[in-house]
Every structure is written in C-alpha cells, then in structure tokens.
Amino acid sequence: MLTAESAAVIRATLPVVGAALDEITTRFYARMFADRPELLDGMFNRGNQASGAQRQALAGSIAAYAGALVHDPEAAPEALLDRIAPKHAAVGVTEEQYAVVHKYLFAAMAEVLGDAVTPEVAAAWDEVYWQLAGALVAREARLYQAADVTPGDTWRPWTVVERRDETPDTVSFLLCPADGRPAPRARAGQYVSVRLLMPDGVHQLRQYSLSSDPAGDGDLRRITVKRVRGDGTPDGEVSNLLHLRVRAGDRLVLSAPFGDVVLEDGDRPLVLASAGIGCTPMVGMLDHLVATGSTRTVLVLHADRSPADHALRSQTRRLVAELPGARAVFWYEHPGAEEPDAEVGLMDVGELALPANADVYLCGSLPFMREVRARFRQAGVPGDRIRYEVFGPDLWLPETADA
Structure with missing residues (x-):
C-alpha cells in the first residue's frame, strides 16, 4: 500500500519517468553487467539482452505496476505479479538479488533524470520498488516451497x-x-x-x-x-x-516446473489455440485430459507453416480422437496431403462456433496471440477467461494483466 504522499508524487512524475524508462533500463543493465558479469552466467538471457526485449519488459512492468498503484494505492496488481513470479522462480531469482537490481536501477534513474529526482521523488519511487519486490519475493517463496526446492537452488x-x-x-x-x-x-x-x-x-x-x-x-x-x-x-x-x-x-x-498457465480441473469447455511450437503445452494438456478420462468439450485450434512443420501433429490428432468431446481445426500457409481438411492461410476464429463459457488458452508468437485474443474478446470471451503463455520477456504483460 502506497502512502498518500507517495501516491501523489508517483501520479505527478509517472509521465516523465515512464517516458525515460527505456533509457533508464538500458543504462541499468549496461552498468550492472559491467560490474556484475557473473549475472550473465546462468541467470540473464543474453539473447534477450541483445534484442532489447528484457529491458522493454522491465520498463513496461515498472510502468504498469506504478500506474496500477496510482489508480488504487491500496491494491496490488495481482495478475501482473502472478505472471512475473513464476518466470523469476524458473531461473532461480533470490531475495538478495532485488537489492542488487535496486542499486543499479536507481543509479540509472538518477543519471538519466538528473535534478528531477528530488529526495521526495526518489523516496516515492523507492517505495514503489520495494513494494513490488516484496510482493514478488513472497510469491516466489511460495513457489519454491510448493516445488520443494531451496530458493535459488532449483536445479x-x-x-x-x-x-x-x-x-x-x-x-x-x-x-x-x-x-x-x-x-x-x-x-x-x-x-x-x-x-x-x-x-x-x-x-x-x-x-x-x-x-x-x-x-x-x-x-x-x-x-x-x-x-x-x-x-x-x-x-x-x-x-x-x-x-x-x-x-x-x-x-x-x-529447473523444477513452474508457470501459472496450467490446465484447471473442472467441466468447463476448453479452447486450446496455438501456433508453431506453441502447440507443446496444449499437447501436454490434451494428454492429461485423455489420461483422466475427461468428457469436457475441447476445441483445438492450431496454425503452422505446413503439416510437415507442425510438431506433434499426429499425436494431437490421436489425443483428440480419444476425447469424446474434442475436435480440432488446423490452418496451414502451405497445405499438404497429410491434412486434407485443413484450412488455408492464417488462423481465423471469426467464423468458428465457439463453445459457450469456455476457458481459452493461447500459446504462440506475440503477434499471433494479440490477434487471436482480440478476436476472442470480440466474440464475447471475457478477458479473465483467456490465458496465455509467453516464453522470455513478456512484452505483452502490461496490456493484458488487467484486461
């Protein structure tokens, strides 16, 4: 919970800080890795560093968290926190590392914004950071405990x-x-x-x-x-x-298994929509449904370049055939004789008859999930019924955490 004084400062400075976050996070990572190169050995993904995706995700998450606190100072944005914590646990983040991040992040903030970072501004943003860190540490501790591993020693x-x-x-x-x-x-x-x-x-x-x-x-x-x-x-x-x-x-x-996008038990209908290698968690879910003798209504949707590129295609077909309430629709940019009934082109859910009151799971590239999620929302599926998985920095998180 933010104090009233800090909430007022964050509200007044969020536009300026938000506009500078990309530069702040760029300098933050550069300085931190220069001083602590060991963090690139088994902790941070250097591919995401090279592409800039990690700093974009960090900047977006900070802005989203601060904005949520300004909107409701007494509430934490649970959806955002619940998305970040499993990703941290999956790479072994520990409580001590939040102090390291704080040191370099706030040094970068002072360097970029200069005299605009008054003691009052620094104190308010410090409150935001430690509230975010505290909430994540608590969630990560519960995840480590559930996985029966020591925090940070998940391997x-x-x-x-x-x-x-x-x-x-x-x-x-x-x-x-x-x-x-x-x-x-x-x-x-x-x-x-x-x-x-x-x-x-x-x-x-x-x-x-x-x-x-x-x-x-x-x-x-x-x-x-x-x-x-x-x-x-x-x-x-x-x-x-x-x-x-x-x-x-x-x-x-x-590592131990983590991730908040898991198949929930129950009898509610399911829509499993994926593209490319995004089929992998969906096949795991289908396999579980078969193993438990599920009779749920299941609509499996998948898009790929061609049947030959569609990983686990035969297994998907077999699992769907073993579920009495399941059917599958595939889309291929380059159709093949292996799937004569498949649709041609990109996935189009606009003409599909979706099961009522379904839980929807998405996995694929960000452009794919943005488009398909928008179509499901247009079809009347509530945002809290649409769950998605992004591997690597979640550049979409600020947009979907509360939508």
Whole structure:
C-alpha cells in the first residue's frame, strides 16, 4: 500500500519517468553487467539482452505496476505479479538479488533524470520498488516451497532417455531424474528451464513446456524444442546446441516446473489455440485430459507453416480422437496431403462456433496471440477467461494483466 504522499508524487512524475524508462533500463543493465558479469552466467538471457526485449519488459512492468498503484494505492496488481513470479522462480531469482537490481536501477534513474529526482521523488519511487519486490519475493517463496526446492537452488540433473525428431526443426527429449530421486510434481501447461553450458564457458537458460502429461508420466518428463535459426545473435544458441549435440544417454540440468498457465480441473469447455511450437503445452494438456478420462468439450485450434512443420501433429490428432468431446481445426500457409481438411492461410476464429463459457488458452508468437485474443474478446470471451503463455520477456504483460 502506497502512502498518500507517495501516491501523489508517483501520479505527478509517472509521465516523465515512464517516458525515460527505456533509457533508464538500458543504462541499468549496461552498468550492472559491467560490474556484475557473473549475472550473465546462468541467470540473464543474453539473447534477450541483445534484442532489447528484457529491458522493454522491465520498463513496461515498472510502468504498469506504478500506474496500477496510482489508480488504487491500496491494491496490488495481482495478475501482473502472478505472471512475473513464476518466470523469476524458473531461473532461480533470490531475495538478495532485488537489492542488487535496486542499486543499479536507481543509479540509472538518477543519471538519466538528473535534478528531477528530488529526495521526495526518489523516496516515492523507492517505495514503489520495494513494494513490488516484496510482493514478488513472497510469491516466489511460495513457489519454491510448493516445488520443494531451496530458493535459488532449483536445479537437478536429468538423463535423456530418448531423443525423437518430430520435424526437421523440432526434437523431443524424454528425460528422467539422474539423481535417483522422484521427479518433482508438475501440472499440464507448466514449463522447465534448461541450463546449458555454452562453448564459450557461459551457462544460458531457456524455458520449454512439458509436452506430455506430467501426472501420467511417472518420473519421466518430455520437452519439445524448436530449433531457432538465428542471424548470428544469441537467440538460437541453446536450441541449436540441443539439436546438434544432445543424444540419448546425455545429461541435462533442469529447473523444477513452474508457470501459472496450467490446465484447471473442472467441466468447463476448453479452447486450446496455438501456433508453431506453441502447440507443446496444449499437447501436454490434451494428454492429461485423455489420461483422466475427461468428457469436457475441447476445441483445438492450431496454425503452422505446413503439416510437415507442425510438431506433434499426429499425436494431437490421436489425443483428440480419444476425447469424446474434442475436435480440432488446423490452418496451414502451405497445405499438404497429410491434412486434407485443413484450412488455408492464417488462423481465423471469426467464423468458428465457439463453445459457450469456455476457458481459452493461447500459446504462440506475440503477434499471433494479440490477434487471436482480440478476436476472442470480440466474440464475447471475457478477458479473465483467456490465458496465455509467453516464453522470455513478456512484452505483452502490461496490456493484458488487467484486461
């Protein structure tokens, strides 16, 4: 809860601070990594740093959080906090690291805004930051406790039991714990971080959805990885290394499972809409529905370049056939004989008969989810019934947290 004095200061300075946040976060990351380069080794994604996505997401989240507090000083924006906390837990963020971020973030703010950062302004924004940090630390502590791991120490070795090529650019890895302990409990829709040592000696993390039913797999877990063919940037370095070098018998280091976009129990109808490799959490959800004998109405929607590029396509068809209340509609930019009934082009939900009172799950690129979510909203689906997953910095979060 912000004090009345701080709320007034934040309200007055938010336009100025908001306009400068991109420059502030740019200087923040540059200075922090110059002083603390170890943070790039297994904590921060250098692909997101190179693209600017991380600083954009940070700036957007700060502005959204501050704006929400100004709107209602006594309430925290729960949806925004609940989206950020699992991402932090999945990379092992600890309470101590918030003090490090505070030091460099506020130094950058003072550097960019100069004399505009009076003691009163600094105190008000300091209050916002520590309220945000405190709320996240509390949520992350609960997530670590639920996952039965020590805060920040979420990593375990896993053995690759099987490698299966799904498409020319997609491969699945079936994994089991290498330390002899039972696999951690997971829910359909969650993801794990993979921690990989790169050729230059730096560890990098990437998140991958569990692409089968974790509750029905015993101690086995499956992830499905699409190879990112980059242009020399770090974006595809982890996926390429997984594709080129990892085989059955090798070991990978995985985090405990996290993620707030999980399949909820109940009998409400479901719409699972995905594009490209966004199909992976949806297949995990379908697998769970089959394993539990679900009779829910399920509409599966997927868009891809072609049937040959559609990862887990055959398994999706099989799972849909095993669910009495399910049907699937696919869209392909380049149709193929494998799916003669598929639609041509991009996904268009405008003409579909959607099940009433459905929960909608989205996963795919940001442009895809923006467009499809807007169409679902136009069709009358409430915003709180539409859940989405973004891997990496969530540039969409400020727009959708309360919409």
